Amino acid sequence: MSAHSLDTNDLVSLRDDIRSRKTSACATVGAYLARIESQNPTLNAFRETFADDARASASRVDQAIAAGDPVGPLAGVPIAIKDNIVTRLGRTSCSSRILENYRSPFDATVIERLTTAGAILIGKTNMDEFAMGSSCETCAFGAVRNPWDTSRVPGGSSGGSAAAVAANLCAAALGSDTGGSIRQPASLCGIVGLKPTFGRVSRYGLVAFGSSLDQIGPLTHSVRDSALLYQCMAGDDHHDSTCAPHPVEDVVTTLDETPRTFRVGLPLQYRKGNSSAVDAAVTRAVEHFRTMGAEIVDVDLPLTDVGISTYYVIAPAEACSNLARFDGIRYGHRTASPSAQDLFDLYAQSRAEGFGPEVQRRIMLGTYVLSAGYYDAYYRRALQIRRLIKREFDAAFALCDVILGPTSPTAAFSLGGVTDPLSMYMCDVYTVNTNIAGICGISLPAGFDESGAARLPVGIQLQAQAFAEPLLFKIARGYERAQGGREQIAG
């Protein structure tokens, strides 16, 4: 088997090369496994790889292609999976001690759909513990590093998936996004990250964090790759009653049909407190959109600043309920302490030993805001403000097709550079409201912050109305072409 140099690394080109036998699935898997082996000790992007199964799957794909049998739209492409999406292969730890050795008895719906389409699971990626974090420093098994500068964070919580794609250790990866956990690491790692509309992609087999906020989405080398993976995953699932029954429109064959005119909304509230490199990226994006024929309109989102407060009531409230299942009884870590004589102590000690500090903090916060006497002041009020935030987006989308702004206020920060929990939460100021309102958003590479020793990617975000992914993809694709595509890491 000839070695594959992986000089084509976007998923669609790779898929086409495998199908036309310019390369093989086996050579592709071998090349990625070799890259993982050499780079993962530094990056810590992967929890584990599925080398034997990936090679066996690749061999089946190559045989099918050689025999002229029909193959799926993802045949032979290696995809990495965030470790909170359950797979029969290997473990699903959520990068937590409490699930360190958990092996799922079933595959998530997205895993079934991707493998049915021919994708090869290359491994599981590290994340902030239970997806709670914006830097991948809360991972119980060591921090993940940003491939552009290994002294910096990759963002979070899907930082392992973002770092793996950015370093080209896989053709694409899946992540989950509760308040920005796909888009912010995509921005910090210089790749494309999509949070689909709430309910668009099945969550059966996604370890639940915030049930009214969580969505699975792709982290990819290009908008075209993102659209293809979205199309393979989206759609109703009888295993997930929160999945939307709306039909999935074709986003792949229509991708290049960027509308001749469209309106880009620019909220004043998205231009405060950003680094100058991030503001410059948005300004450049505005020029690209003007060149594409877009009309730029001012929109008003005065509740932008209130998003973090609203989110840090709703998300911890939902998280503390969802994480109540980890009690040391049916699965996960059980304390070995002889002092755990009764059920209460067994629960409390197993959970204290198994959950890390950030997860415990959020469980405490969620329990507090739901506790007697506080429910109305915090939780009910946050849900009322959620309606205001949704209305604010509805009013903005009456004036524009997409809302443009930064994904993150800054480029990647140094490991250990943000230690205060509240400051870390502020990293998601531009992303949480997308989840609160249940709309869709995509982060796109938008140049670099050149102010430091290493060049660091910066991203822009486009948000669109619920179920407007077809339009979002077309506009994102037009921007990607106008901007000239993403720059790869040298080497």
Added chain:
Amino acid sequence: MSDSKTPLGIDDVRHVAKLARLAISEDRLPQLQRELIAILGHIEQLQSIDTTGLEPMAHPLQLTNRLADDVPEAAMPVADLLRNAPATQGDFLVVPKVLGGESS
């Protein structure tokens, strides 16, 4: 514990930890208290927004109840489901004695 303006005391933190089933050691309580006070202090901005007459929005999708077809499906084998259990005996999960065990 009745309004959002009462500062969070160390006893409150201990009480919430008990509700949350987290055995947080005494020496970690003060730092956790400081962090929670800082976060709650920020969240306090929600109190300044007029929410009169607003229906709470628990969920972004306005979906109505969706009923599954009443058709039996194959369940996962018991052995598969018990494979991750920390302690089992036959087809059962082993837990500490329940009756008279809970102190709260």
